[in-house]
Amino acid sequence: MSEARLPVAFAGGRSQKRPQPTRLSFDPALFARPVAEISGVARQTARRLASLGLVTVADLIAHYPRRYEDYRDRKRITELKVGEEATVRGTVRSVVSERTMRKRVAVVRAAVSDDTGTIEACWYNQLYLGKLLVEGMILSLRGSYRPQRGRATFVVKSHEILDEESDLVHTEGFVPVYPASEQVSARLLRTVLHGVLPLSRRLPDPLPARLRVSERLPSKADAVTAVHQPRSPDEAREARARLVLEELLLMQVGLLLHRARERRRAKAPALAQQAALRERFVSGLPFALTQEQLEALAEIDADLGHSDPMRRLLQGDVGSGKTVVAFAALLRAVGEGRQGAIMAPTETLAEQHAQTAAERIGTLATAELLTARLSTSQRRAALQRIATGEAQIVIGTHALLQGDVAFHDLAVVVVDEQHRFGVSARDRLARKAGASRKAPHMLYMTATPIPRTLALTVYGDLDVSTIAAGPQGRSPVVTRLVDESRRADGYEFVRKQLDRGRQVYVVCPAIEESESIQAATAVAEAERLAGGEFRDYRVAVLHGQLKPARREQTMAAFKAGDVRVLVATTLVEVGIDVPNATVMMVEGADRFGLAQLHQLRGRVGRGEARSYCLLFSQAEGPSAQARLAALLETTDGFALADRDLELRGEGQLFGSRQAGAVDLKLARLARDREALLRARTLAAALLQDDPRLAKPVNRPLAGAVEAAFGGELAWLLKA
Ligand code: ADP
Ligand code: MG
DSSP states (O other): OGGGOOSOOOBTTBOOOOOOOOOOOOOHHHHHSBGGGSTTOOHHHHHHHHTTTOOBHHHHHTOOOSEEEEEOOBOOGGGOOTTOEEEEEEEEEEEEEEEOTTTOOEEEEEEEEETTEEEEEEEESOTTHHHHOOTTOEEEEEEEEOOBTTBOEEEEEEEEEEOTTOOOOSSSEEEEEOOOOSSSOHHHHHHHHHHHGGGGGGOOOOSOHHHHHHTTOOOHHHHHHHHHSOSSHHHHHHHHHHHHHHHHHHHHHHHHHHHHHHHHSOOOOOOOOOHHHHHHHHHHSSSOOOHHHHHHHHHHHHHHTSSSOOEEEEEEOTTSOHHHHHHHHHHHHHHTTOEEEEEOSSHHHHHHHHHHHHHHTGGGSOEEEEOTTSOHHHHHHHHHHHHHTOOOEEEESGGGGSTTOOOSBEEEEEETTGGGSOHHHHHHGGGOOBTTOOOOEEEEEESOOOOHHHHHHHTSSOEEEEEOSOSTTOOOOEEEEEOGGGHHHHHHHHHHHHHTTOEEEEEOOOOTTOHHHHHHHHHHHHHHHHHTTTTTSOEEEEOTTSOHHHHHHHHHHHHHTSOOEEEEOGGGGSSOOOTTEEEEEETTGGGSOHHHHHHHHTTSSOSSSOOEEEEEOOOOSHHHHHHHHHHHHOOOHHHHHHHHHHHHSSOSTTSTTTTTTOOOSSOOTTTTHHHHHHHHHHHHHHHHHOTTOOSGGGHHHHHHHHHHTTTTTHHHHHO
């Protein structure tokens, strides 16, 4: 495909000057082209970029810097101060490679001089530089000056080989720092982006010109260029603000379109309150509902009595007791001879709900579990019962969405852990109402509560109920960071819990790259513990690579208390409910995000007994420490989300998954609250003026909204 190559030069960070805006029309195909087709990006580089999800030109351009380093402080060599980080430029005079005396670390030393003096630049563990650097080369060096043994040593952090036409991308001006990975260095990203960036001049602007003017926003092309290569902090800020507003606007427009669409839809059946059935359900519970559960249920009950379909979000931290509220709601459908359904993101969770249904609902309704695990004949039988209405409460995974699943008369739908589903998946169930041809009432549940005003905006079209506190009488999970030197004490403590009849989770480190490696780690750890620290107790292992039946058996054995120690991968992150488990041990805790750790910790503290979360970590870096410290400080999910944002400058909790299908690259809902509210207002005004975004001036916006929702909302604009 040689003629298909793009006119972009790549050569180790050297490239042409920032080009002038062109009049070239937008060519979507250009941005959809694979990175590998761009001349200069080697196949192997492209593969590495793909591991970060960077496949097309558009992906690269939207891979925004996380932050910037300010390298404007270039110094003359004689101006260097001890211990200070700075940038210098000079000519290589000589190069030697050697190993340090004591630790045998490879070190490359180069004498570099400018017209004021000479320093000895040194690099550790980068032997290849010994071959690359030659006398006469001009280098720009970023590093710190630390005289050692009388020598003027400059320890290099990053360097760039200069030639005349070169732009300085690594060591001068504001240097973007990109989210990188082990395989893809920030340096590589800078280089590749530097080459691709000129193309962004041709990016179309989804924001209508009028709005851009009234909000005083830079154009898309300018903003993209400036966010990657700002000439000043102000320029970077302004560019970021514009891109954030754009993302949030796309999201809000999408959500409002969605709301409008839902409102045009059919009516729901108004469900009468079946007082006797409710009474039997509530009195059969082994506990009394808390005040907050009762309030949430009252709000739901009010919705269910109306013929406007309920669209309510039930938010409550892990363990706050959302499930019984959900079942109470589902029973209202049953009371009228209709059906209820609950959809969960994982098989394990669906099975758990089936179990809860068996315990809590018992004979009040017939429950049916529909997952991908059923055999063909089991599935056929289940579908039959669902279609006839014999199955009154249907519990399942994505499997519920399949075309052959037909309900008799679906009146109430619960979507658990709703942020794990895309917008269209969530609503496809709503279109399966069956005989009544009415829309079912929808209850969405999430374990990531956020403040109400924010929730109303983020979720666009949902009403919100919140269960803030868990069931009373429970004390918060005691969380401890366990140092490697105290590991033995940790096990000793856990054995005492086991001796009291309690159960224990051991979660193995997250290994994002490979599920099979993670599984292998768990297996090895289980073996080790079964023959060592926990040899007196039954230990089992649970991971994603096990056969479903095996997984089920293991979970059942743990639930029944036969298995005392469950060694698992992050599979247990969501929804598992074993109140007798009082210890959560997390290995390699620094490898998890705060949100994940919070979820894991939520697996214990679900019964009366005091529970413990032991975090093992060898990471010494300040950021890992700070993150883990936050977890020790609070058990409040929302507070943790805010901390997470502060510490990492980005939030998993409020990432794309939280916002439905929209992929938020720069915007962070907690940090950019004001922009979010502004976007909401702007979106409403735009749609008021042009409800389907049909006007020519709004077409680019419509296209971008579709793209932002990954095509999920394509039907919205047409419907
Ligand atoms: P989540 O909100 O995370 O889905 P669950 O609904 O799984 O939480 O509830 C967590 C645990 O608390 C379950 O074992 C459940 O039976 C129990 N539970 C729920 N409500 C109450 C209550 N009012 N009093 C005591 N325990 C409760
Ligand atoms: Mg739950």
